[in-house]
Amino acid sequence: xxxxxxxxxxxxxxxxxxxxxxxxxxxxxxxxxxxxxxxxxxxxxxxxxxxxxxxxxxxxxxxxxxxxxxxxxxxxxxxxxxxxxxxxxxxxxxxxxxxxxxxxxxxxxxxxxxxxxxxxxxxxxxxxxxxxxxxxxxxxxxxxxxxxxxxxxxxxxxxxxxxxxxxxxxxxxxxxxxxxxxxxxxxxxxxxxxxxxxxxxxxxxxxxxxxxxxxxxxxxxxxxxxxxxxxxxxxxxxxxxxxxxxxxxxxxxxxxxx
Amino acid sequence: xxxxxxxxxxxxxxxxxxxxxxxxxxxxxxxxxxxxxxxxxxxxxxxxxxxxxxxxxxxxxxxxxxxxxxxxxxxxxxxxxxxxxxxxxxxxxxxxxxxxxxxxxxxxxxxxxxxxxxxxxxxxxxxxxxxxxxxxxxxxxxxxxxxxxxxxxxxxxxxxxxxxxxxxxxxxxxxxxxxxxxxxxxxxxxxxxxxxxxxxxxxxxxxxxxxxxxxxxxxxxxxxxxxxxxxxxxxxxxxxxxxxxxxxxxxxxxxxxxxxxxxxxxxxxxxxxxxxxxxxxxxxxxxxx
Numbered sequence: 001x002x003x004x005x006x007x008x009x010x011x012x013x014x015x016x017x018x019x020x021x022x023x024x025x026x027x028x029x030x031x032x033x034x035x036x037x038x039x040x041x042x043x044x045x046x047x048x049x050x051x052x053x054x055x056x057x058x059x060x061x062x063x064x065x066x067x068x069x070x071x072x073x074x075x076x077x078x079x080x081x082x083x084x085x086x087x088x089x090x091x092x093x094x095x096x097x098x099x100x101x102x103x104x105x106x107x108x109x110x111x112x113x114x115x116x117x118x119x120x121x122x123x124x125x126x127x128x129x130x131x132x133x134x135x136x137x138x139x140x141x142x143x144x145x146x147x148x149x150x151x152x153x154x155x156x157x158x159x160x161x162x163x164x165x166x167x168x169x170x171x172x173x174x175x176x177x178x179x180x181x182x183x184x185x186x187x188x189x190x191x192x193x194x195x196x197x198x199x200x201x202x203x204x205x206x207x208x209x210x211x212x213x214x215x216x217x218x219x220x221x222x223x224x225x226x227x228x229x230x231x232x233x234x235x236x237x238x239x240x241x242x243x244x245x246x247x248x249x250x251x252x253x254x255x256x257x258x
Numbered sequence: 259x260x261x262x263x264x265x266x267x268x269x270x271x272x273x274x275x276x277x278x279x280x281x282x283x284x285x286x287x288x289x290x291x292x293x294x295x296x297x298x299x300x301x302x303x304x305x306x307x308x309x310x311x312x313x314x315x316x317x318x319x320x321x322x323x324x325x326x327x328x329x330x331x332x333x334x335x336x337x338x339x340x341x342x343x344x345x346x347x348x349x350x351x352x353x354x355x356x357x358x359x360x361x362x363x364x365x366x367x368x369x370x371x372x373x374x375x376x377x378x379x380x381x382x383x384x385x386x387x388x389x390x391x392x393x394x395x396x397x398x399x400x401x402x403x404x405x406x407x408x409x410x411x412x413x414x415x416x417x418x419x420x421x422x423x424x425x426x427x428x429x430x431x432x433x434x435x436x437x438x439x440x441x442x443x444x445x446x447x448x449x450x451x452x453x454x455x456x457x458x459x460x461x462x463x464x465x466x467x468x469x470x471x472x473x474x475x476x477x478x479x480x481x482x483x484x485x486x487x488x489x490x491x492x493x494x495x496x497x498x499x500x501x502x503x504x505x506x507x508x509x510x511x512x513x514x515x516x517x518x519x520x521x522x523x524x525x526x527x528x529x530x531x532x533x534x535x536x537x538x539x540x541x542x543x544x545x546x547x
Contacts, residue, residue, distance in 0.1 A: 018390035039389075042396030051441040060487040069323035124323060126499060127484045130391065132315035133325040133501050241292025251388040258395060 074206035080166035102231035105152035140197030285541035316376030324500035336374035
């Protein structure tokens with residue numbers, strides 16, 4: 001870890017995340033690969049046991065307005081770099097388009113108003129960061145299932161990929177943008193929504209405006225922010241480094257139910 | 259039942275120094291020995307990866323939400339003394355600040371360079387958050403599997419009833435006080451008494467096996483958003499997600515305390531004999547004085 005700065009350690013977690021990006025994580029990079037099969041054993045059991053527990057597709061607990069936490073710390077990107085996003089901010093996302101493509105019969109290109117015209121869902125849920133903190137917020141958005149039904153998912157589609165507007169690291173092949181993926185088990189869940197509202201107001205930039213994913217049975221990094229493209233695919237291996245998400249490509253588990 | 263009295267052949271040869279031969283009993287079954295040593299490895303991995311995870315957000319709260327800025331029971335931070343430019347580790351417990359530089363908040367690496375980390379690097383698993391999560395969760399599943407093997411075996415063989423369940427007589431205050439007094443004097447059991455666990459030992463094992471370890475597993479599960487979607491009563495059982503995290507940390511401390519006392523007892527009551535009994539199963543009964 002880095003030498004002392006004037007910040008407290010709690011504030012230092014982003015530095016730890018930066019250390020991960022710069023590649024000093026022995027468990028995710030080449031020198032720790034020998035441990036992979038043992039470590040992936042945990043992921044294998046977690047996925048299958050938790051999926052068995054969730055077979056009836058229960059909802060994550062929904063809280064009341066009185067339970068909403070006074071603050072909700074933004075995590076990850078708090079404002080995407082680059083002029084393209086800045087112009088969206090200046091025009092209040094008037095020119096923003098959400099693309100739904102890949103293995104769908106009717107690809108979509110929707111304005112934010114068109115997304116908001118779809119039947120909404122509002123839920124007050126707990127956000128669980130894998131670092132250990134949690135906050136409670138109210139989210140309003142369109143169920144992902146509705147978008148996918150409108151676009152008519154092809155039968156061979158197995159995963160839904162969320163492409164984001166925030167570039168985490170500069171790479172020659174543009175693979176440093178944030179992205180995430182979930183399978184259809186989570187994609188079709190009623191609480192899996194693309195949120196445009198938070199705590200009764202428009203979704204703030206720090207929380208992923210204009211659209212972010214809420215996938216309530218997973219920890220924080222699955223909840224992609226700044227989503228502008230939803231792609232249905234049959235496998236994840238051809239996207240970026242092939243592990244199904246920006247953090248997954250850097251050693252984190254794809255299944256994040258714990 | 260056999261006793262530590264000299265047996266037939268000893269009586270047949272009435273030598274002057276009729277020192278009774280040390281009797282050896284078969285104390286630990288192979289299942290107990292195997293699950294014990296697997297547990298040692300698992301608990302070390304869980305502790306070291308768990309402290310690493312704690313370091314990513316070194317603060318404990320009550321209720322469902324908790325983040326930087328919410329009042330914390332316990333927090334550990336690294337600050338800098340602006341007068342000396344020296345790093346200072348500060349541990350805050352219930353609003354009281356303690357300077358813990360060197361151990362908590364700020365520790366030093368092999369070159370004497372300060373490291374900002376709640377728990378020092380030598381106590382935590384190397385690797386980042388992703389690695390610590392992988393190790394912690396894989397080890398947690400192994401703990402559950404190992405625990406189930408132990409539980410099933412112990413139920414079928416009567417290990418719990420025979421070896422761990424305290425008898426009514428043992429729970430009488432007078433007996434408990436005598437046993438406590440023996441512990442304080444570091445007096446080891448001999449003869450017949452050494453064949454069985456003493457009452458404090460039984461209670462310690464029962465509390466660890468039936469209370470502390472299950473609470474660790476359940477509070478761990480309460481931190482999983484997928485598990486609480488399926489089993490929402492876990493939130494109510496532990497008063498919320500952050501409360502569960504706090505209980506998880508405190509009970510981990512109790513387990514560490516148990517292990518410390520356990521190791522001291524193993525040494526005090528005969529390190530070689532105890533280690534041999536947990537490796538080969540054979541335990542030599544210390545003769546009566």
